[in-house]
Amino acid sequence: MNGPEALAALPPARRAELIYATARSELSNRLWRAALGDSDSANSASNPAGRPGLPLGSLVEMMGGGGSAQPGTAATGATAAGHPHHCCCCRHHHGDAAPGATPAAAARAVPSAPTITVPGTVFPQGGPADAVGEARGGLLALGSNAQFAPALARAAEATGVPAGAIAAIVDAEAARRADGSWNPLSRNPRSSAAGLGQFLSGTWQDMARTPGTWLNETAASHGWLDAQGRIRPQARSALLQLRYDPEASIRTVADFARLNLDRLESDGLRVRADPEALAKAAYLSHHLGLGDARRFLRGGLVPDRARTLLVAQIGGAAAEQRIARTGNATEAHREWLLAYIDRRIQPDRFAG
CATH class of the missing domain: 1.10.530.10 (Lysozyme)
Structure with missing residues (x-):
């Protein structure tokens, strides 16, 4: 039984739970990558799953303020x-x-x-x-x-x-x-x-x-x-x-x-x-x-x-x-x- 078939065979409540957990993990990862300023191209190179990043503007979702660190710190x-x-x-x-x-x-x-x-x-x-x-x-x-x-x-x-x-x-x-x-x-x-x-x-x-x-x-x-x-x-x-x-x-x-x-x-x-x-x-x-x-x-x-x-x-x-x-x-x-x-x-x- 492949992935979609196995998912369809689950009770509705369990199926919804798995879909929600997967979506939450996906969003968390995208916010993390966006917070670091990664672009889509950088994500595709470094992320084996090929998950796209969010625009740099999504930084506010996870991090706030702070200028760039100086090399001499x-x-x-x-x-x-x-x-x-x-x-x-x-x-x-x-x-x-x-x-x-x-x-x-x-x-x-x-x-x-x-x-x-x-x-x-x-x-x-x-x-x-x-x-x-x-x-x-x-x-x-x-x-x-x-x-x-x-x-x-x-x-x-x-x-x-x-x-x-x-x-x-x-x-x-x-x-x-x-x-x-x-x-x-x-x-x-x-x-x-x-x-x-x-x-x-x-x-x-x-x-x-x-x-x-x-x-x-x-x-x-x-x-x-x-x-x-x-x-x-x-x-x-x-x-x-x-x-x-x-x-x-x-x-x-x-x-x-x-x-x-x-x-x-x-x-x-x-x-x-x-x-x-x-x-x-x-x-x-x-x-x-x-x-x-x-x-x-x-x-x-x-x-x-x-x-x-x-x-x-x-x-x-x-x-x-x-x-x-x-x-x-x-x-x-x-x-x-x-x-x-x-x-x-x-x-x-x-x-x-």
């Missing part, structure tokens, strides 16, 4: 506490020149890692037979990742970032086991990125020093911070090892997303206008870091920076081919990253 933003928000994972994923590959394709699992118990956290191996977990008043369809539903629900409740958006970020970053489940022991062999959120060591320590985050509260409760809120040298190893705890990683993904979204909105970028736009903006900041995400949203990265990031993501030869085809490194990197985000960051996939 700082590379990293800062939290309300003044700590820099470095990129979590960018410049550290390689080997995905093939279409459909993910930035985390090179991630591998650490054979073993010491267990640090976070009070109240239990993750049974294999997960329950029921593949649907409750999160933030709704249901998450997590399949083999149902064991992470409680942590996603807690993270969503604490930060206001939808559980589906958090799940989409983790899904784009973490390595997978043979059954498709996210591997908490994910580790990128080419960088310090580790855990379900692929946090670099520096970013993880920044989050531990940032008041109001789950990681800051946990570090304080373990005595890992001194009176000035700095990480005690002898506690650094234990703190970094905590990246392999699923609860810690998921909660920090959510906190990092909340902080980045707050700062983007304070810049006049309406990144919470729509659930899919929120998820994509959160991932963009997670992937690039706040400073580069701001520049990306406001017109694009400078060519040298764009080339460096593209080479790190897909390799030198593939990057040069894309740059030659598009005519410049800024557009080549933008095209690649937008296509990846369109393909992978779809929070509706996790809706129950």
Whole structure:
């Protein structure tokens, strides 16, 4: 039975629900692309589905105000506490020149890692037979990742970032086991990125020093911070090892997303206008870091920076081919990253 026949065979209520969900996702994606100023031709080149973009005037639907970023602005933003928000994972994923590959394709699992118990956290191996977990008043369809539903629900409740958006970020970053489940022991062999959120060591320590985050509260409760809120040298190893705890990683993904979204909105970028736009903006900041995400949203990265990031993501030869085809490194990197985000960051996939 083909697609149209299968759709026609559904009960009217279910058929209407699927049509509405598809239309909503399509509109969300078009608003996201329009908000970035993508033209129809750019969309057709970078979007495998060939979905047309909206005119640049639709920017008002999702974002407001803000002039163009200047090339000389700082590379990293800062939290309300003044700590820099470095990129979590960018410049550290390689080997995905093939279409459909993910930035985390090179991630591998650490054979073993010491267990640090976070009070109240239990993750049974294999997960329950029921593949649907409750999160933030709704249901998450997590399949083999149902064991992470409680942590996603807690993270969503604490930060206001939808559980589906958090799940989409983790899904784009973490390595997978043979059954498709996210591997908490994910580790990128080419960088310090580790855990379900692929946090670099520096970013993880920044989050531990940032008041109001789950990681800051946990570090304080373990005595890992001194009176000035700095990480005690002898506690650094234990703190970094905590990246392999699923609860810690998921909660920090959510906190990092909340902080980045707050700062983007304070810049006049309406990144919470729509659930899919929120998820994509959160991932963009997670992937690039706040400073580069701001520049990306406001017109694009400078060519040298764009080339460096593209080479790190897909390799030198593939990057040069894309740059030659598009005519410049800024557009080549933008095209690649937008296509990846369109393909992978779809929070509706996790809706129950």
